[in-house]
Amino acid sequence: MADYQTIxxxxxxxxVGARSANIDAGLRAHMNxxxxxxxxxxxxxxxxxxxxxxxETLVQQIFMTPLKWxxxxxxxxxxxxxGALINRLSVAAAQLFFYVYAAAVxxxxxxxxxxxxxxxxxxxxxxxxxxxxxxxxxxxxxxxxLSGMGTFLMMGLIGVIVASIVNIFLGSGALxxxxxxxxxxxxxxxxxxxxxxxxxEYIQHAQxxxxxxxxxxxxxxxxxxxxxxxxxFMFLLQFLGNRE
Numbered sequence: 001m002a003d004y005q006t007i008x009x010x011x012x013x014x015x016v017g018a019r020s021a022n023i024d025a026g027l028r029a030h031m032n033x034x035x036x037x038x039x040x041x042x043x044x045x046x047x048x049x050x051x052x053x054x055x056e057t058l059v060q061q062i063f064m065t066p067l068k069w070x071x072x073x074x075x076x077x078x079x080x081x082x083g084a085l086i087n088r089l090s091v092a093a094a095q096l097f098f099y100v101y102a103a104a105v106x107x108x109x110x111x112x113x114x115x116x117x118x119x120x121x122x123x124x125x126x127x128x129x130x131x132x133x134x135x136x137x138x139x140x141x142x143x144x145x146l147s148g149m150g151t152f153l154m155m156g157l158i159g160v161i162v163a164s165i166v167n168i169f170l171g172s173g174a175l176x177x178x179x180x181x182x183x184x185x186x187x188x189x190x191x192x193x194x195x196x197x198x199x200x201e202y203i204q205h206a207q208x209x210x211x212x213x214x215x216x217x218x219x220x221x222x223x224x225x226x227x228x229x230x231x232x233f234m235f236l237l238q239f240l241g242n243r244e
Contacts, residue, residue: 027199027203030214030217031140031199033218038229041223045109048106051110052107053113059110059114072108074104074107075104075105078097079227082094087216098222109230109234121237127240129229132228136191139196146196149189150193153186156182156186157186159182176238180238181235183235190228191228191229194225201217201221202217
């Protein structure tokens with residue numbers, strides 16, 4: 001895990017102390033930007049999902065026709081495209097892509113307003129927000145190196161994605177329950193892991209002052225935490241949501 005608090009040679013205490021203070025201030029600003037971008041994306045997702053999901057006609061036109069497959073898989077395709085294109089995009093273009101992606105996710109999640117009561121959706125969102133805040137705070141403040149969790153969590157994530165796609169066609173209730181439990185645990189771990197990774201990546205690169213990298217890094221960090229939150233919410237909704 002990155003650590004900028006190194007042993008200071010004699011005569012360099014003031015200089016190193018000032019640099020550490022600058023990194024601390026920059027890190028706080030960077031994390032605030034990450035959470036700010038994520039929050040805007042969440043508002044976009046929630047707004048689109050609510051606007052479409054509470055319109056019975058639109059729900060039927062989208063989710064009761066073959067168009068539902070386009071809506072369901074478009075966000076997955078977009079997130080892989082985003083990762084491939086991020087280095088070619090400007091900071092402004094990357095941010096716009098992120099917000100368009102958030103809107104696409106909102107469209108794909110609109111069905112929840114036709115399936116679950118709005119009260120249970122709001123309650124699940126609140127529970128998710130509290131859990132996310134605690135896990136992210138742990139990832140930011142802990143001195144424990146969480147990097148060893150990365151490979152295990154990513155392998156589990158791939159398994160959950162594959163199992164979820166397979167279960168679209170199988171429709172197994174038992175498999176769906178297992179996916180929800182395992183997926184919830186994986187994204188809880190990823191929330192802490194990703195928060196620490198975002199923090200460490202900033203510390204490692206802050207000395208170079210590359211504003212373009214910092215801008216894109218904040219967007220990618222926001223995307224990672226956004227995905228953690230959305231997936232935790234959806235898995236929790238399987239347990240806490242009351243169906244219409």
